[in-house]
Amino acid sequence: MSTTTEVESLKAKYAEAGQEHLFTFYDKLSPEEQTSFFNQLSKLDIERVNRIFKKATSSEIAPGTDKQNLEPLPDDVFDSTLDANKSKIKEWEDLGLKLISQNKVAVLLMAGGQGTRLGSSAPKGCYDICLPSHKSLFQLQAERILRLQNIAQDGKTTEVIIPWYIMTSGPTRAATEAFFKQHNYFGLKEENVIFFEQGTLPALTNDGKIFLETKSKLAIAPDGNGGIYAALRDEKILDSLKARNISYVHAYCVDNCLVRVADPVFIGYCVSKNADCGAKVVRKTSPEEPVGVIALRNGKFNVVEYSEIDPSVAAQKKPNGQLSFGAGNIANHFYTVDFLNRVESFENELEYHIAKKKIKHCDKTSGELVSPSKPNGMKLELFVFDVFPFTERMAVLEVDRKEEFSPLKNAPGTGADDPDTSRRDIINQQVRFVENAGGKIVPGDGESFDNLNFEISPLVSYAGEKLEALKGKTIKTPAVIETLADLDKF
Structure with a gap:
């Protein structure tokens, strides 16, 4: 229980910050509620909240205002797997596998989202896109890590480990951890799957006052996927990376079913x-x-939203006929651990984005719950790419969309970026794996190439490798290749 002196000191701190209204109902709360609320207010860096609000609102630009001098990416920071020769791609892959084999690479998964838009209350990574195996997104990604560890292990005596750091949010953490435990971490070792939680920020009125959700609780929201950088520090993940002697990190979002995790x-x-x-x-x-x-x-370097680019600029082309501004962002990043440690030095310069929201809150006069019918305040978010302007040495790699990007965002039946397109894109890719190996897929009775029951486990092939046994063979669906031994069945 906090002392009277401690409470008065905290009240004075909040009054100085212009947020004294948060104590409106404090004296009428139960002792338990007072303790909980005192702890919440004590942990909040109120000066930081005010600083973020001031910077976010002062940097707002009126719609239609020209707020950037845009230039295409310089040639020396950009390459494309669509155009590079195979020997160059093999060179990159060999270097990546060497670093993985030396246990220098970790994976950072942004998995704080819930599957609300998908009609699910579970974390999005738990979602089943109805592959024949019914594997979740989490399982597909875990098995890609397992396969890649095996590829990099080749000929080595020491165990190859790709640690998997999974950023959850407050609402998803318990369910995510329970899901992994229930499925025995999908074959990965428990100590190499590390969960941590992204930060939060209070919801604010349009003039920067913090909303109360109840008389004894602040209205808070996740601070955006860009909150990952502070969370790495606050949740001791940077310490863990150092202890494991990790040098490089691959970060991505959970909803991309085609993601090549720790892509060498x-x-x-x-x-x-x-x-x-x-x-x-x-x-x-x-x-x-x-x-x-x-x-x-x-x-x-920056991510420029499509709405910010004048149509005439967006249509500009390079001499090779490709769009000058054609590097579509997919939230798939590489970092050195040194860079991740350096983020703290420029963190105060990062610009938070304002999202106007309808925020349910406790009326500070009556204490009644208010459910607004239109936006009445804001949530402040940082995006994961907001660190790009502070990069000293940037590299951008263009990859084949059909091989590496199929986001799951919309409800079933939407027709775009939904479970049906995710399932189709994975199966189509695996059909290409078979065809590239010299095999052939034939739809079974009642099936067509638009609706195949076919699957190759990531445990068998990470990116189409090790399927030579299928050369000259015809596979009639339905068929699931779950182990290397299954290759001999056809």
């Missing part, structure tokens, strides 16, 4: 460029495609 090609490419930060991109399909692009803004 990407790792090797970025290291060969001596990059401290890197990004995978996909080629924009058209100037109008609503996707942010990585470009230079005022001479610094």
